[in-house]
Amino acid sequence: MxxxxxxxxxxxxxxxxxxxxxxxxxxxxxxxxxxxxxxxxxxxxxxxxxxxxxxxxxxxxxxxxxxxxxxxxxxxxxxxxxxxVRQSDRPEVQAIIAERDPVRALAGFAAMATAILRRIKPVHRVLRAAASASPADAGLQDVLAGIEQERLAGSRGPAEHLHALGALRPGLPPARAAEQIYVLTSTENFEKLTEVCEWSEAEYEEWLAAMLAAALLGCPGGEETRGN
CATH class of the missing domain: 1.10.357.10 (Tetracycline Repressor, domain 2)
Incomplete structure (x- = not known):
């Protein structure tokens, strides 16, 4: 025994x-x-x-x-x-959680999001195309809907972190902040900026960090986008 x-x-x-x-x-x-x-x-x-x-x-x-x-x-x-291993328990997420400066935390989040989007873009595009071509495929439609709900739920982590730091701009509740994070980090936005507009991934990452800071913290950094 x-x-x-x-x-x-x-x-x-x-x-x-x-x-x-x-x-x-x-x-x-x-x-x-x-x-x-x-x-x-x-x-x-x-x-x-x-x-x-x-x-x-x-x-x-x-x-x-x-x-x-x-x-x-x-x-x-x-x-x-x-x-x-849950996403929230991974080292890159833990490093963002440990960061007490909200601007640096969002910069770290933007870097992580860019790396994820680079990996996931071709897969997400294939699944979107298949779901569009086969609207009667309930299983695939459910997968894509579930992915979007998971993305929205995952956006609540950084929003709650900024709220705990007291960094969210006045009047912005964590739930609404999470919705903005969800939209800004969409695969579709990444595709349009890196493919149609031909931005480099570094330019996208810088833009994302600035947009997140401007939307969530009310800082002026979001004005410094590509082409200005």
């Missing part, structure tokens, strides 16, 4: 590591296929083959079928890895 108890945490850790590796292999294969040939033309069998796993393993990892696979791809691309 004692020996079994000693082995159990080790075995559990191995199982968790194996599950993370499998999820990452599946998400990587699915992302490459979906971005390369589109969501609709990517089959579960192809993903399983490219990931080197059995089809049943794929369905076990994504019990909701292809929409669940799309969500797995999105989540792992967003996080940058397959670790079961």
């Amino acid at each position: 004692t020996e079994q108890r000693k082995r159990r945490p080790y075995s559990s850790g191995l199982r968790q590591e194996h599950a993370q590796t499998t999820r990452l292999k599946i998400a990587t294969a699915a992302r490459e296929l979906m971005v390369g040939k589109g969501y609709a033309d990517t089959t579960m069998a192809e993903v399983a083959r490219e990931a080197g796993v059995a089809v049943q393993t794929l369905y076990t990892s994504c019990p909701g079928g292809k929409p669940a696979l799309a969500k797995l791809v999105y989540d792992i691309t967003l996080a940058g890895d397959a670790r079961a």
